[in-house]
Amino acid sequence: MFEHLQDEILKTIVLLIIFLIIRSILKISIKKIGQKSSINDARIGLISRYSTFTLILIFLLFVSYIFGATLENLTLLFSSVFAVIGIGLFAIWSILSNITSGIIMFFSFPYKVGDKIKIHDKDSPLEGIIEDIRAFQLHLRLDNGDLVTYPNNLILQKAVTLVQKDAIEDFGDFH
Template sequence: MNNFFTRYQEELIQSIILLFIFFILWYILRFSIKKIGKKSNINDARVHLIIRYTSVTLLLIGVLIEAFILGAKPEDLTVVFSSVFAVLGIALFAIWSILSNVSSGIIMFFSFPYKVGDKIQIHDKDFPVEAIIEDIRAFHLHLRLDNGDLVTYPNNLMLQKAVTLVEKDAIEDDGADVV
């Protein structure tokens, strides 16, 4: 056992440093996203979703760096990643619309000018909508029409269509908190 620590001392120290840097970056990113969410008055569920996305991305980058620390050669990783990306490419092509909605949800987190409670009008020639935003999720928005119907509208279409703000915070205040 002592021989193991002596033999891999440099790799263990580098791994501990990587882990320390990983946690610092994770904490900074998490704090920054929460601050942006609070400043922009964004729903907590969306904030936690973006934190989850960034955490997974950071973890994958950390695993890649750890592989190099432990002695993996770039040509070895090339074979693994080319195989993984070939399979992922076929799978992602099959579910491109879902990925489009998720990436649109991430873009909307940082730059969407409308909030939950706003009444908007979507200028779509096939399906014009005037509704109140009830919830913004990873894949779609929940919109409440004037007649009370609930419509789910894909995030990627929200970024493709012209949208007009009809009324800011149109939800009636009945004394209850909107979640």
């Protein structure tokens, strides 16, 4: 029944094994980077899911090629899909911006959960302790107990200062 597809099935199995190995290495690497940077497990899991989703798309592209799809067909398919997705997502660009910012923050944000930061926003500056950093927003607990959700894309656009505990105590001595 599948004799004429035997070669393609074998190539797909080999490709699947390679992708599973790559996925495992990637998940371990992301976990190590996250733990080294003191990033919470929820953010590490989120980045792992993003990378797995990307690998699945790449895997499907390769499998399509193995089963005979030409480069022209794949280009046409993906350009059409991305055009439709692009038009649909243009309306919700802030969500994509926040997700992208969340990924950037995972790898390069110098602050972690538990740090007290000050966001230098000329319209409404904020100072509080980071309670959580999620895919779309950062949760900041203010001194008065209020919980503020601050969009990830804005946190990367504003100046942010780490408020040192010693500096707070020293600053209090001058008053």
